[in-house]
Amino acid sequence: MYKYDNYDQQMVDARVEEFRGQAKRRLEGKLTEDQFKPLRLMNGLYLQLHAYMLRVAIPYGTLNSAQMSALGDIADKYDRGYGHFTTRQNIQYNWIKLEDAADILADLSKVEMHAIQTSGNCIRNISSDHFAGATHDELVDPRPYAELLRQWSSFHPEFTYLPRKFKIAVIAAEKDRAAMRLHDIGIQIVKNDAGEIGARFFVGGGMGRTPMIAPMIRDFVPLDQLVTYAEGCLRVYNRYGRRDNKYKARIKILVHELGAEEYTRQVEEEFAHLLDQGVEPPRPELERLKPFFADPPFEDGPKTVDRSDPDFALWVDRNTHRHKHDSYVSAVISLKPVGGIPGDATGEQIRTMARLAKQYSFDELRVMHTQNIVLPHVKIADLHALWTELDAAELGAPNLDTIEDIIACPGLDYCALANARSIPLAQRISERFDKSGKTAELGELKLKISGCINACGHHHAGHIGILGVDKKGKENYQLSLGGSEAEDVSLAKITGPGFDEDGVIEAVETVTDVYIAQREDGERFLDTYRRIGMSPFKEALYGK
Amino acid sequence: MGNDSFDSEAGSLGVSPDEVQFRFRDDEVADHGTVTVDACCDQTNATAVRIEPGDDARALLPFLDRLALVEVNFPTFGDGRGYSAARILREAGYTGELRAVGDVLIDQLSHMRRCGFDAFAPDKRLDEEDAVKAFATWDNVYQSAADGRKTIQELRHE
Numbered sequence: 001m002y003k004y005d006n007y008d009q010q011m012v013d014a015r016v017e018e019f020r021g022q023a024k025r026r027l028e029g030k031l032t033e034d035q036f037k038p039l040r041l042m043n044g045l046y047l048q049l050h051a052y053m054l055r056v057a058i059p060y061g062t063l064n065s066a067q068m069s070a071l072g073d074i075a076d077k078y079d080r081g082y083g084h085f086t087t088r089q090n091i092q093y094n095w096i097k098l099e100d101a102a103d104i105l106a107d108l109s110k111v112e113m114h115a116i117q118t119s120g121n122c123i124r125n126i127s128s129d130h131f132a133g134a135t136h137d138e139l140v141d142p143r144p145y146a147e148l149l150r151q152w153s154s155f156h157p158e159f160t161y162l163p164r165k166f167k168i169a170v171i172a173a174e175k176d177r178a179a180m181r182l183h184d185i186g187i188q189i190v191k192n193d194a195g196e197i198g199a200r201f202f203v204g205g206g207m208g209r210t211p212m213i214a215p216m217i218r219d220f221v222p223l224d225q226l227v228t229y230a231e232g233c234l235r236v237y238n239r240y241g242r243r244d245n246k247y248k249a250r251i252k253i254l255v256h257e258l259g260a261e262e263y264t265r266q267v268e269e270e271f272a273h274l275l276d277q278g279v280e281p282p283r284p285e286l287e288r289l290k291p292f293f294a295d296p297p298f299e300d301g302p303k304t305v306d307r308s309d310p311d312f313a314l315w316v317d318r319n320t321h322r323h324k325h326d327s328y329v330s331a332v333i334s335l336k337p338v339g340g341i342p343g344d345a346t347g348e349q350i351r352t353m354a355r356l357a358k359q360y361s362f363d364e365l366r367v368m369h370t371q372n373i374v375l376p377h378v379k380i381a382d383l384h385a386l387w388t389e390l391d392a393a394e395l396g397a398p399n400l401d402t403i404e405d406i407i408a409c410p411g412l413d414y415c416a417l418a419n420a421r422s423i424p425l426a427q428r429i430s431e432r433f434d435k436s437g438k439t440a441e442l443g444e445l446k447l448k449i450s451g452c453i454n455a456c457g458h459h460h461a462g463h464i465g466i467l468g469v470d471k472k473g474k475e476n477y478q479l480s481l482g483g484s485e486a487e488d489v490s491l492a493k494i495t496g497p498g499f500d501e502d503g504v505i506e507a508v509e510t511v512t513d514v515y516i517a518q519r520e521d522g523e524r525f526l527d528t529y530r531r532i533g534m535s536p537f538k539e540a541l542y543g544k
Numbered sequence: 545m546g547n548d549s550f551d552s553e554a555g556s557l558g559v560s561p562d563e564v565q566f567r568f569r570d571d572e573v574a575d576h577g578t579v580t581v582d583a584c585c586d587q588t589n590a591t592a593v594r595i596e597p598g599d600d601a602r603a604l605l606p607f608l609d610r611l612a613l614v615e616v617n618f619p620t621f622g623d624g625r626g627y628s629a630a631r632i633l634r635e636a637g638y639t640g641e642l643r644a645v646g647d648v649l650i651d652q653l654s655h656m657r658r659c660g661f662d663a664f665a666p667d668k669r670l671d672e673e674d675a676v677k678a679f680a681t682w683d684n685v686y687q688s689a690a691d692g693r694k695t696i697q698e699l700r701h702e
Contacts, residue, residue: 007696011684011696014681014682014683018651018681021674021677025650030674038622039651121622151697152686152687154686155655155682155687156686156687157627157658157659157685157689158624158627158659158689160655161621161623161652238624238625238627243597243623243625273635277635277688278688279687279688281698282697284701285701288701
């Protein structure tokens with residue numbers, strides 16, 4: 001994985017010092033809270049319902065065991081003993097004291113980490129495929145390109161006060177495991193007919209209160225123009241994105257209002273101009289980055305496991321992903337124990353995962369946007385030993401991509417924006433389906449819960465989505481069906497009137513019953529919904 | 545353009561409605577009041593113009609030769625359109641004074657400087673010591689911008 005050189009370290013250290021100065025000036029009264037707010041936000045520090053929240057960047061979701069271990073230590077030292085992995089492959093701590101923030105940033109910088117641009121109206125942490133560099137089905141490893149963009153987007157002088165936040169995802173497989181087209185910019189690394197590698201740009205996707213799927217605006221940008229093209233996309237947005245209404249300020253609204261064609265025309269014009277301005281990093285830089293992501297020394301070994309223990313066999317079936325080397329798999333550590341809080345892990349568990357990564361996965365871990373952890377390179381021969389240790393640490397839930405693998409935002413338990421709680425709902429649903437044993441029967445079923453219309457829980461992209469709203473002072477939940485964040489991307493549609501907490505749990509059960517009754521061979525919930533449409537689900541939920 | 549010393553008393557010359565607190569130029573301060581972008585395009589003798597956030601900086605490109613001062617107004621520091629306006633002018637070869645005016649704060653100075661601003665007239669006078677530190681925030685930079693600095697990527701491959 002990428003290792004900082006002196007320049008990178010200097011940049012982070014400069015930012016830590018800058019933030020110390022800013023915090024000092026705030027305390028001295030030289031900065032008002034209004035002036036300080038965007039500065040602390042750009043350092044990942046939010047004021048939440050009960051305390052400050054600090055969000056730490058995990059570039060393209062990749063980290064090593066020393067970094068993971070440090071994250072566990074921070075949970076114990078500065079928080080209440082746990083951290084929360086997020087849908088943008090980051091981690092956040094919910095119980096931070098303002099006076100500790102600069103010290104935490106200094107601790108992070110010792111392991112080449114930071115909280116830079118994890119918030120604020122700037123380019124956020126770049127996300128990517130959590131199986132990058134490991135999976136059997138990718139064209140190339142997308143992470144060198146993501147790293148090139150990380151450097152370009154860090155402390156960008158022109159794009160630090162954008163109309164609104166800006167999120168970029170980079171993938172390099174046909175399978176989309178990063179919700180690429182639901183980002184402000186989604187980049188897919190592709191090969192053209194001439195056999196050259198380049199970048200396909202999708203711009204203007206997003207969730208939030210106005211969900212949009214990003215249209216493709218360029219099918220091939222040569223690699224030596226990648227940064228320049230991104231700069232063009234951003235400049236058009238910075239100049240013309242709406243600033244009159246914060247709810248219409250994301251780039252998706254600009255692209256929608258101008259039309260993809262007109263936005264593209266403006267980007268192409270700006271791009272043509274920028275090509276002469278020398279904004280592209282020298283080409284050898286990309287070549288410098290690639291070896292950081294080279295394969296570790298894989299060894300041939302057994303290609304199958306002993307399936308005599310059914311619990312282990314189930315975990316292998318559900319929680320491992322095919323690797324490019326046939327003696328290895330990528331193993332997913334579920335942070336969705338039945339009845340647990342999606343994405344939470346204790347300091348001890350975080351350190352355990354770090355240790356296991358060192359022992360079994362060439363020192364590497366990944367954070368998934370579905371709030372789980374991946375050990376990307378595990379020898380098939382080591383799987384049983386790994387699973388045994390995970391199980392002992394309560395990290396062995398065999399439920400990847402099942403109805404128990406719920407994405408949920410922090411909701412009203414933590415978040416100042418939320419209208420309703422998400423976490424208790426996720427807990428109750430996973431308990432219910434585990435108890436009834438229906439989880440296995442339902443197969444792949446992505447359930448996503450947001451506690452308000454900002455959609456941090458990705459409910460628009462859930463096969464089943466739940467949105468918490470406030471209805472006359474009471475929590476109310478809207479159900480939606482048919483969303484997907486994958487390569488078959490689609491936005492979920494609302495079933496009809498909302499439900500109270502008990503009601504929505506019943507409603508989830510009802511729609512899964514419709515699926516079981518109506519499915520044809522091999523169909524997932526989503527496939528059945530797409531084939532039969534909303535009506536049968538509506539009838540079952542609300543009667544004729 | 546630009547060395548790292550600046551004349552912090554340039555504002556005392558009092559040639560503009562703004563008080564210029566920091567200036568990274570050696571030439572005389574332009575002694576013309578500024579006009580709007582629209583007026584500048586209509587009237588052939590204006591040598592100083594003021595860009596508001598909604599203005600298209602490119603409308604000025606035909607007139608760059610005669611302009612000695614372009615002010616870019618930041619009514620609120622969070623409106624970042626002026627950063628693009630500044631770079632666009634520098635990319636087009638404008639070498640006159642480029643002055644940030646309005647809600648210009650300490651923590652925006654280093655980025656503004658990188659985008660090509662070489663004079664600063666904040667609404668509220670800034671603490672000199674904090675400003676000196678702010679201008680020197682970055683020993684090195686990741687992006688090519690209007691200040692002509694070599695990027696980290698370029699330094700790595702020299």
